[in-house]
Amino acid sequence: MPLRLRRKRILIISIISIILIIYFTKNHSEKQTNNEDDLLDKPIKKHDKRSVNKLDDATTRKSQYQTRTVREAFVQIDGKTLRKIDWHDYEMIARENARKGLGEGGIGVEPSAKERNSAEFKQLYRENGFHAFISNNISLDRSVKDIRHPECQNKLYLAELPSVSIIIPVHDEHLRTLLRSVYSILNRTPAKLLKEIILVDDASGKEDLKGPLDAHVANLTKTRIVHLHRREGLIRTRLVGAREAKGEILIFFDSHIEVNTNWLPPLIEPIVINYKTSVCPFIDIIKWENFAYIAQDEGARGAFDWGMFYKRLPLQPEQAKSPTEPFENPVMAGGLFAINKKWFWELGGYDTGLDIWGGEQYEMSFKIWQCGGRLVDAPCSRVGHIYRQFNPHGGFAFGDFLSRNHKRVAAVWMDEYAEYVYNRNGNMRNVKPGDISKQLELRKKLECKSFKWFMENVAYDLPLYYPPVPLPPYAQGEIRNWNSSLCIDTKHGGEHATFGLNLCLRDEQGRSGEQV
Known part of the structure; x- marks a missing residue:
């Protein structure tokens, strides 16, 4: 066979071989990718504990693959189309x-x-x-x-x-x-x-x-x-x-x-x-x-x-x-x-x-x-x-700042509902809130709604859990161990919560009020 013919045959065979290799490689790759996608797109059950506490392996792999996919949507907001x-x-x-x-x-x-x-x-x-x-x-x-x-x-x-x-x-x-x-x-x-x-x-x-x-x-x-x-x-x-x-x-x-x-x-x-x-x-x-x-x-x-x-x-x-x-x-x-x-x-x-x-x-x-x-x-x-176990930083130079702060807020924003706050915190009625004229002026300028509106439209079910007028207590104040300055404290838990001991409120800077 002439040399030229042999070279031509070798060239044709080589080209066909390369085409076959590319074809099978591409097919195999696509098959692998599709199988991977099938695995990655498997839904996570809504109440599967793993899905809340830890990303499972499939989700982690998906996060690495999604860098290749651009996801977008278009929505209408106030007559505008936004991406x-x-x-x-x-x-x-x-x-x-x-x-x-x-x-x-x-x-x-x-x-x-x-x-x-x-x-x-x-x-x-x-x-x-x-x-x-x-x-x-x-x-x-x-x-x-x-x-x-x-x-x-x-x-x-x-x-x-x-x-x-x-x-x-x-x-x-x-x-x-x-x-x-x-x-x-x-x-x-x-x-x-x-x-x-x-x-x-x-x-x-x-x-x-x-x-x-x-x-x-x-x-x-x-x-x-x-x-x-x-x-x-x-x-x-x-x-x-x-x-x-x-x-x-x-x-x-x-x-x-x-x-x-x-x-x-x-x-x-x-x-x-x-x-x-x-x-x-x-x-x-x-x-x-x-x-x-x-x-x-x-x-x-x-x-x-x-x-x-x-x-x-x-x-x-x-x-x-x-x-x-x-x-x-x-x-x-x-x-x-x-x-x-x-x-x-x-x-x-x-x-x-x-x-x-x-x-x-x-x-x-x-x-x-x-x-x-x-x-x-x-x-x-x-x-x-x-959430710290205790506050290591004092506000000692400011005295009972919490009662004063709450009094300011109640006096400016809570209208007649402030009485419920004062009744629950006996000492607060006599706390001086400081000058609140600018705050009252701002409220008037902005034409802000009443606190009654807030209670009826926003916090409408709050009184079901925390009634403004509770049943008359048998007693109020504190039950104190004088040797340790600890008081019995409900820690603001619910009706059936276990109570324990806590630092007496009246001994803490910036704190006051009834303990039980």
Whole structure:
């Protein structure tokens, strides 16, 4: 056979072989991908415990694959066609799922007996009201598990969202716990939406909240610190941050939090739809004893009793139907919420006559509702929060600031219902609230509704759980052990809750009232 013919035959065979290899390789690859998609698209049962507490393997794999797929939708809002997109950062989720180490995935860390008995462990607890020793031993940018309802993973939010300023008041906070709050925000917040994080130091006495904190913050993006040279308290410190803020939306956080997956878009979308809507995230628990990140529950409405203690009411049946949709909430817990900056200042910000902390959540909630706004909770926005065992920071120079704060709020916003507060807190009737003329003037200017309207239209079922006029008590006051300064205390539990011992209210700075 001629050489030219042999070469031609070899060339033809080679080309056919290459075509066959490409064909079978492509077919095999498509088959594998389709099988993987079949596995990934398998629905998670609504009440499957794994789906609430831990992303299963299929969901984790899906998050890695979805980076290749653009999901979007179009909706009509006020006659405008707006685009919605998937805001999840799947690369970040994959990185966090791969992390190993102490406290990763929001897993609690148990100290050894030797550590628990050490002087350092006990000292850090006394200074902070939580086990800061544990905080010192877990990463500043640790991962937390995604404990949102599984349906939150499929939610789309408006593609065009405004910038946010996050304001964090700081007073003698544990440094690593504060920094972990900042790192969680930087790691889990879309960069295009985060305008800034503003730390406002309320004249802290701890040395590491001065030079060391400043040095650390200098190396962080979009984070700055403002130092106050005189103690102002949480409320006025927040106002300093709000005046500094450049973002369109203000978000107020405490200094011991960790945000969860995709927390921001569901928190601020309702504000875009109606600028007079303020939004609270679901508040999860970072356990004070071991820093485990766990769910508090799957939703409740904020309220109060007539002793002005914060309470929670069950969701109404229609509110419980959707695990992902925002629902109306009478009263915020106070520490964590988002509000349009323009609306915040239209409402006059916080009452500057409120000292330290306490009562501000009622003032802000009442005037949001009574002055034409709306307050909602966003179930798909979750933020973990440390509830201290005790408050290690005093407000001693301000005296009984809690009673004074509550008196101001009641006198300005609660109309005739203030009498129920005074009747329940005998000493409050004689408390001087200070000058409230500016607050009353603001209420008149904004043409705010009555508190009766609030009770009938917003907190309509509160009296069923916390009646304004209780049955006459057999006795009131305190039952005290004089040797220990402990009193019998119901701890504001329900009708059948077990009571125990607690520090006597009348012995604590800033506290007063009946114990039982």
